[in-house]
Amino acid sequence: MSTTSRGALTSTSTVNMKPLVPTNNVSTANGMTVRARIDPTLTVEDVVRQLCINLKIKEPHSSFALRDETDELVTNDNLRKKIKGKVNLKLVNAPAREARDIAEKLRQRNEKNLKLTLFSLQKFIREEQFAREFLNNDGLAELVEVIYSTNGNTLAYALTAMQNLMELEYGWSTLDGNFIFRVVQILSSPQSLINVCRPATAILKKLVEADPVNMPGPQAASSSKSPPAPPPDSVYQYGFSVVFEQMRKERGMLETVINRLGSADTAMAQYSMMLINSLLSHASDTRWEEFIGELERLNVRKAVARRMNLHTTEDLTSCILDFQANMIRVTYRKKTTPVDPEADPIQGDALDFIWESSGLQVEQNAGGHPLKWRNLGFESEDIVHEFHEVGVLGLECLHKFVQGDPEFSKVVLEQLSRPEERRCPIGKASNEVVELLSEHWAIFAPGYSTSTTFQPFFMDFHRAHSLATRFFFRMWSESGAATGDFTRVVALVRSQVKVALRSENVRKWHEVEHDFLESEYKKVRDRQMQELELEDDLLSKIPVRNLRNKLYKESYEFVRQQRIQCLLQGAWFVNALPQGSPRETARRPSRPWRFMRLDTGMKYLHYVDSAVKFPVRNGLEDLPERIDISMISEIATGTCAPPPNVLRDQNDLPPSSPLVASPLSFSLLSAHEGSLADQIAPDQSRWADWTDGLNMLRRDGGHVASKETAGFVQALTEIGLKIKLLDLSGEMVEIPSGLVAGPPPPSTDFFFSELM
Known part of the structure; x- marks a missing residue:
């Protein structure tokens, strides 16, 4: 290393002279600046030691360190990069x-x-x-x-x-x-x-x-109900x-x-x-x-x-x-949380409010049994069992529906004034609408959501439920439905839910209200009949719905593991530039390519920047730099543009035009450091693999960013469902809409045989 003084320093000395090595300016605490040719094969400790010798600093060299102009500490990992970039350095106190x-x-x-x-x-x-x-x-x-x-x-x-x-x-x-x-x-x-x-x-x-x-490491027990106590x-x-x-x-x-x-x-x-x-x-x-x-x-x-x-x-x-x-x-x-009014006073208050709002009195039928909840359209007086399929969500929705309708008692009296077989079962209809909305928004499991767009209508689930429930009542009346027609009306409502709640990231609530409140029965029926020609009624049965829910969870986990495997394998990307930068000032970087790979501990993204692509060995030896996954707060997409002369589709633009963001670009953003990386994927599949894979790694993440991943989950679910159903439909086995449990055993004097 050679040093040449500037200002107060007049002497020069030469150590490990490397005439072809770039020159770096090194400033000291007392305002002195020296030009130093630093051998990139040296360690930072050796560089600091030689600087202290050349500058005749009497304190131990271990008391000093090098930083760049942004105060980033110079380490053995980034020293070569600083030297090649002719970065101005500072000799400062050691950390x-x-x-x-x-x-x-x-x-x-x-x-x-x-x-x-x-x-x-x-x-x-x-x-x-x-x-x-x-x-x-x-x-x-x-x-x-x-x-x-x-x-x-x-x-x-x-x-x-x-x-x-x-x-x-x-x-x-x-x-x-x-x-x-x-x-x-x-x-x-x-x-x-x-x-x-x-x-x-x-x-x-x-x-x-x-x-x-x-807690990381082998002591972690995220799936355990009682994880071990952490060390002190x-x-x-x-x-x-x-x-x-x-x-x-x-x-x-x-x-x-x-x-x-x-x-x-x-x-x-x-x-x-x-x-x-x-x-x-x-x-x-x-x-x-x-x-x-x-x-x-x-x-x-x-x-x-x-x-x-x-x-x-x-x-x-x-x-x-x-x-x-x-x-x-x-x-x-x-x-999936059962209704239990005895254990939860809030639930008891909600049920009391619903009953009092109906304006009815408890009656008795000809057999002397009480008639209360059956007069509100439930199938039995066991109200806890009636909410078995929809749980607390169903109770909340019915409660909100009643709260929002000051004339609820008139609705109830109108139904009771009809012959029993012509009455619309209010409670049962409300619960069925909850099921339809859950199906529409894929509320199948406690796993991750596959929605890639905003869902403002889902954000007001109760409002959508109230509109769809009123639509149910109207279709029941206008179609002249009877007790045996419940499934037919459900099919009409399912069809209308798909239409009214479509494209919710761009539509407004007044359009939803119009679709539910103004649609004519005949048009709804005609459209639903056309849909029946394309769909199998078998898919709407409750056992099949439950099977789809199970397969959905399995499909999501399969795709999630596949995405993470892609991160572990690694891939090449283009180092991108901020969107909107003028083309005339943007230059092709000396190292436009970056290879990134996730480590097996899933804590760091290791990478290397290069002028050209090269075969990257397995492991992390070729990847000296890294990004801490915990620092990533957001994976933003469509944020940056390729540098000139790297990707062809950007090179046909006029020289004066700003750089245009690539749809295959993404940025790894930190909450307090800005962008940690700006990359462009080589194709749509790689873009989906990495944006969704990184989202799935984050502790507070869980959403899917690409339609490709969402499509894979849905496609695997539907394919799996059809394969499962082939065994039944091929044998023409009748699948019931629901199963009725038989009476309990009269005593405990029984045992279960072991089937061999």
């Missing part, structure tokens, strides 16, 4: 030394320098050497004290430093309930600055996800219950977070959405009903639906699709 200095400054709490100290801390805290020394010098306790005692921009810097520290999987296990409550209070205050709320929200999200069930120093000791316990102490906290979904600051809205998604994904069984009930009371679905219509939605697409997937899980859980 460990800097950490000790900053920890001491926090202890002294000098108000004049505190803000600058915290500004440096938030940058350096991600570096492992710095972080370990900072923690060893009791820096975490000092940082917590600053968070307790400051406000404004100083607090914002302190919270951002804490947020960045928590990206490490060690060192912050001593954060207690008081600290969590302090963060909750900061978030609850409408007066808190946006730059304060963003890191505070991210800290809570990280604490929610630091659940023992997410593990950060995986928080989770939903710990955070929610502190949230409950601040009544307006959730409401404030939901209100921020409408913030003009897109980043603030994104942080808030991500926190809500994490809470939904990790909600514990003991607090689930309380938490979901509070979200529903605060109209979180309506807030998200409003956000769908704003012009700034593009940056939130992934978060909104995650929320939809979470709502699918919530709806499925409600549908």
Whole structure:
């Protein structure tokens, strides 16, 4: 390495002279700048040692390090890249030394320098050497004290430093309930600055996800009902219950977070959405009903639906699709939760309200048996059994329907005035509509959603249920239906649900209302008859629906594993440029190609940039750089353009035109670092593999981004269903619409034989 002085330094010395090696400017703390030819085969320690010798620095070389102009630490992994790029470097304090200095400054709490100290801390805290020394010098306790005692921009810097520290999987296990409550209070205050709320929200999200069930390594037991207790120093000791316990102490906290979904600051809205998604994904069984009930009371679905219509939605697409997937899980859980009015007073109150709104009195039939729920269109007086298939979701929908119709009693009396066989079974019809809507929105399982577009109508499930139920009543009357025609009317409603709720990402509610309230019976019937010619009535039977649900879960998991396998194999991509950049200023990068591969631990994306494609060996030896999967908060699509002269379809544009985003592009976005990678896939299949595979890896993810993946899941489900049905339909076996359980045994004096 040779050094040539500039300014105060007048002497020169030569060590390992490499005349063909690029020259880098290296500046020192006292304002001196030297030109250095650095041998790229040296280690960073050797480079620093030689610089200290050449500059006659008497302190040990271990006290110093190199950083670039952006303060990124120069390491053995990126040294060669810095040298080739002729990047300007700085000889600065080593991370460990800097950490000790900053920890001491926090202890002294000098108000004049505190803000600058915290500004440096938030940058350096991600570096492992710095972080370990900072923690060893009791820096975490000092940082917590600053968070307790400051406000404004100083607090914002302190919270951002804490947020960045928590990206490490060690060192912050001593954060207690008081600290969590302090963060909750900061978030609850409408007066808190946006730059304060963003890191505070991210800290809570990280604490929610630091659940023992997410603990990495062989000790993890995500599928176990009782995961093992984490080690005392593990950060995986928080989770939903710990955070929610502190949230409950601040009544307006959730409401404030939901209100921020409408913030003009897109980043603030994104942080808030991500926190809500994490809470939904990790909600514990003991607090689930309380938490979901509070979200529903605060109209979180309506807030998200409003956000769908704003012009700034593009940056939130992934978060909104995650929320939809979470709502699918919530709806499925409600549908599969049995109604138990004795155990849940809220359910008992809902049933009482429904009955009182009917205006009826309990009667007795000729046999002396009570007539109550059968007069409301249920098949028996066992109301718990009547909601067996639709669970709490069915009860909620009927309750909302009755609440929304002030003349519900007239509807009931009108049906009771008809001959018994001509009465529309109100309760049974309501439950059937719940089934039809669940089928329409693929609420089959607690797994992932395959919707690739916004579903604002699903966000108001109860409204769609009320409209479809009224349509059911109207079709019953206009068709002159009798008891035996129930299945025929259900078929009419199923057909209309498909029509009224189609293309919901572009249609408006008034169009849905028109389709349900104004459609003529004859037109609906004619269309439904045409559909019958193309469909098999067998597919609408309940046992077949249940079989489809089971196959759907299997198909989704199969496709999910296939997508992740594609990430483990790796692929070549084009390094992209920001959309809209002028073509005349955009140049072909020296290394336009990037190969990326997921490691077997599924924690990092390893990659290498290259001027040309080359055969990449198995493993990670050829892939020196990496991206932490936990840092990825969103996989944005259609965001960037190929550089000139790399992809042909972009090269025919006029020179003055801006670069146009490729439909095969995607960006890996971090909540606080911007874009971690901007890539363009070679084809549609590779694009779908990677965008969906990466979404499925995220702890708070779960949605599907491509129609290709969604199509695969649906196609596999339908193919599997038809294969299963061939065994039955080929033998002309009659499949019943439902099975009626026989009477229970009169005593326990029986046994089950073993079938050989």
